[in-house]
Amino acid sequence: MGIPINAGLLDAMVLSIVERDDTYGYEITQYLRKAVDVSESTLYPVLRRLQKNEMLETYDKEYMGRNRRYYRVTMKGVETLQDYRAQWLSHKRKVDSILMNEEAAE
Amino acid sequence: MNRLEFLTRLRSSLEKGGLPAGDIDDALNYYEEVFLDAGFGRENETAESLGSPEDIAREILLDSGIHADGEPGYMMEEAVRPEGFEEKGKESGNGYTYGYGESYRNSSEGSNDSSSTLIKLLLLIITFPIWVPVAAVLFALSVASIAIIFALVVALGAAGVGLIAGGVGSLFAVPPVAVILIGSGMICLGVFGLLAKPAFSKLAPAAVDGVRKTVSKIREILNIGGE
Secondary structure, eight states: OOSOOOHHHHHHHHHHHHHHSOEEHHHHHHHHTTTSOOOHHHHHHHHHHHHHTTSEEEEEEEETTEEEEEEEEOHHHHHHHHHHHHHHHHHHHHHHHHHTOOOOOO | OOHHHHHHHHHHHHHHTTOOHHHHHHHHHHHHHHHHHHOGGGHHHHHHHHOOHHHHHHHHHHHHHHSTTOOTTHHHHHHHOHHHHHHHOEEETTEEEOOSOHHHHHHHSOOOHHHHHHHHHHHHHHTHHHHHHHHHHHHHHHHHHHHHHHHHHHHHHHHHHHHHHHHHHTTTTSHHHHHHHHHHHHHHHHHHHHHHHHIIIIIHHHHHHHHHHHHHHHHHHHHHHHO
């Protein structure tokens, strides 16, 4: 992936993954890898920040004799995600209008 | 590098950086889980994909410093600004690296242990004319305050005895005044009784201890200077 991803976009992508279904760190990374080359080390500060900003909350669930930390999106997280999606769409449209020689929709 | 080595190095780096114990545990739980989820036989591979524990620790430390009281939602707003889009993200040879925080990294690096000790020593020598009088004044003030407290307690006791003695003396001459005197004396003695014990049992040893410590500190400093 040659195009850099910034922190805010990564935040939103993580929120979107967790919004589909509660999940845990390793799985989130695997999901993200479909689009961006990230490691678990990249994800850790993202998860911490989203928790600190009260967009994600955690709970522990037993799995094979150990606890696994699951993440769940909060109301605030959902709102932020929706907001971000809208902004992403408009941003994408503007970039496409230039990059793909498309007519701007707005 | 196996899981244990990775986690040990991560912990020691985080501890060295002075991260709160709760945050250290949180990070270690996370990375331990990553190893377990990635699979038992793939520890070396996993460690390699995670990167060096020292780098991870540095990122975590930077992060906890920067975002400790970060305003929620700030990152998201910042992110959608098109002009910041390319500047903030950063791609490195190893794939994705965390985009922002680059400017903070410089400031935290370059603190050298041996040179900072030297600077401290130099400062100590240069400021010698200042800190010696300051230390002397502080010492004198603390001695004086202890002396004042002692004097007050002793004075209370003496006043109590004196008042009662005066009251008894004038008991038959002017009885109401005598009663006032004896009563006041009793109050003084009562307060003295309350204060005397803590004052003498706690303050006295503390004062002696403080003086002894100060003297040994001074001796230490003089010894260092003499060598």
